[in-house]
Amino acid sequence: MVKVVSLGVEGRLGNLDQIAAIHTNIIKNGQEQDHFVVFELLRACSRFDAIDYAMEVFRRTRQPNVYVYTAIIDALVACGSSYHAISSYVHMIENSVCPDNFVVNSVLKACALELDLRVEFDDMQKVFDEMPQRDIVATTVMISSYSEHGLVDRALAVFDLPKVRDTVCWTAMIDGLVRNGEMSKSLECFRQMQREGVRANEVTAVCMLSACAYLGALELGKWVHSYIEKYAIKVNHFVASALVTMYLRCGSIREAERAFEEAKKKDVST
DNA sequence: ACTATTCGCG
Missing domain, CATH: 1.25.40.10 (Tetratricopeptide repeat domain)
Structure with missing residues (x-):
């Protein structure tokens, strides 16, 4: 050290x-x-x-x-x-x-x-x-700083403004909801993101998996897992541990072990 | 040319 x-x-x-x-x-x-x-x-x-x-x-x-x-x-x-x-x-x-x-x-x-x-x-x-x-980056900064201070409503108000929102912006909003304990709202937000055809990335996946873990939403968690595989989202150590945690919290020890082994095999980096 | 999003582990 x-x-x-x-x-x-x-x-x-x-x-x-x-x-x-x-x-x-x-x-x-x-x-x-x-x-x-x-x-x-x-x-x-x-x-x-x-x-x-x-x-x-x-x-x-x-x-x-x-x-x-x-x-x-x-x-x-x-x-x-x-x-x-x-x-x-x-x-x-x-x-x-x-x-x-x-x-x-x-x-x-x-x-x-x-x-x-x-x-x-x-x-x-x-x-x-x-x-x-205003651009989407500024909007994202606003969303994450409001969320960080527990002002979810103000974050949501800013989030509503742009006509087009990209993956990072959606992810910041979902993360804000998760971090403020608004789990079901975060799921709803994710569904809307899917409806609007915006692709999730590895950060989105981590946020969703932690919401699933909290709610014990095994089916949705599995769906996110298959989404990760389907779109070849890179499984960094955030994603790997989120997957393992989600399966553990949902009581699927076997799936958790499988996800863990899978991550080890892929030599999870950064 | 420049800006934004994830809980880390002995």
């Missing part, structure tokens, strides 16, 4: 050195103001938790465009500095950089994070409402 931690730190420092080396090269090549290059550099910093370095790179950028702002906001969100992420967005607007849906979605995430500290949802809803055109 101790070894893993120290390896992690060493690896991180090594990578930070690499980033610094890359940065030096960028400066040498006169690409320090190249938005595309800065964007990639900021993302690299974020991947290695080098937020201070990212801030320094950002500060050196004279006229950041919307991509550069998105990268720094994402980096701030990733390290939990939702307040600074929101400030950066305000800064962007003040500098007359036109926002796109991507950066607004990043701010939505920051707002959602901020809600863990305060209890005011209106700012988030306002950002969402004032988007130039």
Whole structure:
């Protein structure tokens, strides 16, 4: 355990050195103001938790465009500095950089994070409402953050807005219902998803299987299992353990063992 | 060019 931690730190420092080396090269090549290059550099910093370095790179950028702002906001969100992420967005607007849906979605995430500290949802809803055109990703962010805070009705209200909803959006809603104990509503939601012809993925399957486990709905659980096989949904360890748990809760020890063996055979990864 | 969804296990 101790070894893993120290390896992690060493690896991180090594990578930070690499980033610094890359940065030096960028400066040498006169690409320090190249938005595309800065964007990639900021993302690299974020991947290695080098937020201070990212801030320094950002500060050196004279006229950041919307991509550069998105990268720094994402980096701030990733390290939990939702307040600074929101400030950066305000800064962007003040500098007359036109926002796109991507950066607004990043701010939505920051707002959602901020809600863990305060209890005011209106700012988030306002950002969402004032988007130039709402997209499905923003809707999904709203659904999952409302659900996370137990506000299922508000999640459902947002879910009702778009004309077309994709797999991820449906899954976020189903997950929200499951996590808030609205099991039968989650089943109904899944059925509606099927009716509208939206394909489920491995995340949807996990949510459904946990609802089935909770309700002891063996038949539906089996149906989901066959759906997984029919559409070759990848059985990662989430799906594998959800299958086993579902069969166990439904009292089908034999099926649980079979699912377990099946997963072992397939060498379940990630 | 960038954004969204899953309970982890010794």
